[in-house]
Amino acid sequence: MAAARQDKEQWNDTRVLRNKVNSRVEKEFDKADRAFDTRDKCEKNLNLNAYWEPNTLRCLDRRSGRPVAP
Secondary structure, three states: OHHHHHHHHHHHHHHHHHHHHHHHHHHHHHHHHHHHHHHHHHHOOOOOOEEEEOOOOEEEEOOOOOEOOO
16 A cells, blocks of 8 residues: 555656656647648748748748748
């Protein structure tokens, strides 16, 4: 019984940490998912000066380097 109680307490103590880790993983996945959609829109953009910058995950203007709305 003591071991079961100790396991339950440990499980509860680590719940907050597990939730943080899961939230971070979900946030990173959402970021990558949005980047794929933005890249597709950028590559299909009619603006010939628009290009996809993979390091910053943004659609930029070749002439000014400023972000372009895809």
